Amino acid sequence: MRELELYFGPQHLGMVGNFSITLNVEGDRIVKATANPGFLHRGFEKLMEQRTWIQNFPLVCRINVVEPDHMELIYAMAVEKLAGIEVPERAQFIRSIYLELARVGSHLFGLWAYANMLGFDTVANWAMYHRDLVLDLFEEITGGRVYHIYIWPGGVRRDFPKGFKDKIINTLHTIGSCVPDYDDTFFNNRIFYKRSKDIGKITHEEAKRMGAVGQVLRATGMKQDIRKIEPYAAYDQVDWEIPVRTGGDAYSRIWVVRDEMIESVRMILKLLDKMPEGEVYNKIPNPFKWNIPDNEAYVRCESSRGELGLYLVSNGENKPYRAHFRTPSYNHGLTILEKALENESIADVGNIMISLYITAPEIDR
């Protein structure tokens, strides 16, 4: 049979972000897939070297548009580590709550993308509506819908407004009360099972060898989560579980996402109960004259896609000398995707890609 070269993206409805895959196909079967990133490359790490420590905050959150909050957190954590700034306890709790809300929002976005991919417009619309409810909360705390710049070295920008706790609980209950609907229409749908079972399968060994993190790894049966391994913010203050599945295919990955969302909601409710009173930020030096001593740091956190790391080097000036983000989508999108697409059908390209939870801006930076 004749081998055909097919371009999937960058202009494509099933494509999340500006990303492209070149497919060599034989009939309906993919022989070889080559990921072609770089459509969103802005040279962030280079730009960060030209801006002061504080000026970088608006920049870092734009690296991943789906979940800017984890990007803020990782940069704040690295700066805190380099400059030796302490964070008050209430701020740690606020950070955790805020990040878990961001995780719920990001997972709902992922659910939108996946449902939309399968042609499940109804669930996609619901998920997007519920994500908007989460964004409304962010808007109330920070004033921004998408980009918040809320986490700050030494704490968070401001305390929760009055009565905000109830609003969070209300919103979470609204979303939580729809979980049975989602289950009935989507997660327990027979066609969803048929479409995703054994699609894009990655074994546990392969996942480890190719640097999988986050849902992709947890869907192969490994309980790995940076929030448990190396707790930051207030994740060690409450009990929570790491949802795990063993299939390693698209079906397991989407179920892990669902379980994580529910776990996040439970965690927020527990954190809200335990939240102490007090200050929400420690003073930082004058940002215009802020030089950070000669040092380097590697910090990591669990973003909603997996292990997110930042290698930050300072040489004693008012700007970072070098910053390098280790983003979870990088290996998922460039190594694992090419492997997972082999021998699959063309109809499942978007299916596999979205179930691997790839966001293009994270890869390109």
Added chain:
Amino acid sequence: MDRNKLGKWLQSPGKMGQKYSLHALYFCTGCGIIEIPPTITARWDAERFGVIPVATPRQANLFLITGYVSVKTLRPIIRSYEQMPEPKFTVGFGSCPINGGMYWDSYNTIKHLDKYIPIDGWIAGCMPRPEAVFVAVTHLWTLIDKGMADGYKKYREDYHYYRENQEKILGKLEWPPLFSSKKM
């Protein structure tokens, strides 16, 4: 909104059709795409105004350039734009295509997108809210009414200049010129 006025439909069906059936090309050029799903789904529902995303440039007549444009993205943008049937409208979404925005000193993003393709309107802000898309759409209606959304005509007239600018950034373009230029 004069969608329900039959007289206007009989007077100028072409213009009215273009106004109330804006098919937007779904192309995630940048981070602005994050506000497009809310715009087309339950909360804001752009389909009320006839704005729906379509999958291929041949069916589209509105090109929302969502966010910054890197050098690598410029090539598919130009190709998609040239494939769209006329009349076609372009709207730059976000600050970045206007003048580079916060990536003004980045070596890999295009500043001033209107040097390479004609733009009919801009939405400023980072990120513009979904409401801003509707403001842009209603504004575009007025422009279409007055015959001022004529970017595609400009492109036809000054194709030579646009192509020259495109080739300065991208090198020799692999596809033949769309229009044979008169002022060579």
Added chain:
Amino acid sequence: MVMNTILEIIIIILLAAIIGLFFLGLSRKIMARIHWRYGPPIAQPVIDIIKLFNQTSMSHGKLFNFGIIFSLSGSVVVLLFLPLGEMCPLSSSGGLLVILYCMLIAPLGLALSGGEAANPITSIGISRKFLLAFGYELPLLLILLTVMTHFNTISIVDIVNMQLQTGWSFQHLPLLLSGIAYILILPAILDLRPFELIQAPQEISSGPMIEYGGKFLALATIQHAFNVFISLSLFTNLFLGGAENPGYFFLKMLIVFIILLFVNAVTPRFRIEQAIKFLWRWPALLAFAGLIIVSVTG
């Protein structure tokens, strides 16, 4: 008499276009409401078509232009053989077999024109279209055979008249089975989920339509509207007893269509091999069972 027939032909084509486009608009509105959205005006497909005719369109060659017209005329021919209440311009001269034959013309035309476009996605879309057609033609043939054997005629007008005397076909067991089978394959014919495989914008960016723009897309939309009308009215004629007046007829079609839309709202789309597996298993089995019962008892 001739004048009368010509008038009827024109009316039936116009009516089919209007009703088909109304159904397309309604489907968008109803889907929007299920999505918790307000939705577009019902006339939105008409607005789209007006716009498309006012656009420049890119042709890819003579066969590209010819194919789409071929497919449209195929649908028009089928329309003329369908009785719509009292109106039945040509239905006295043909029957179910002619319809079955002519219904294949529409996808063939699209395939011709898509082949000229030379886009790899188009060929994938067309191969899906034919595979799907292959999937639903078998049960459809069995269903029509059952109906023809049961009523001992191939004329739809006779079938409708007999149903007026003996009640809807749905009341008889063998025809009930084939009626259910027809409902199961209707989404595949109408390109609704779970069989929305041909366009599948998220998978193969609207498949055969990828190179259509301007007036070609408008013609393709009108063809789709005809297709909606044809398959729904065939169902109504065969199983829901047709109707004496067009209004009643239209109401029956509407109810069937809305049921299909509800299914459309809560299912994702199949993969192509799963779709064919499904089509050849349940509808084909039901239709076959119906055929056996009819031939044994009848």
Added chain:
Amino acid sequence: MNHTGTSLKENLLSYFDDILVEISDEHRLTISCKKDSVITILSSLNRNGYNHLALISCVDWIKDNELELVYIISAYTEDSEKGKMNILVKTKIAREKPELLTVMSIYENAEPYERELHELYGINFKGHPRLIPLLLEREYEIPPFRKDFDTRKYVQDVFDKIPFVEDKKGRK
């Protein structure tokens, strides 16, 4: 100081003699080595269970005329002490014609990282199967992430020099 870090340090020092190991921070171990021994150190770490390559980064120390490569390694494990460890393996190479062996034989996911560094820093990884452009479209004289590449000057030279179409028409 935690137990895992110190035992690992002793273990490494007993095998390799020309390396410098320091425990810079809690759960962060820095190994500085010569460029030839990177492969052996990484494979010995991999054998010891540190099987997750998190990042390959590069720092351009323009004053010393050196590029510093940083391999950040951690472990896939459910053992909490070991899981916390992050090992930074550092090596320095010359800025002119930088060359290094690829580590793809040890960590398969090093492939895109090395491709990226090849593109952004001009480092040639020997034995890499496809060192083709990953992110960039245009070609740059100096690889853009090196410190002597001035983006602001580049923007002025390239993007700002392109005239607006209206200006062009006005002049003619």
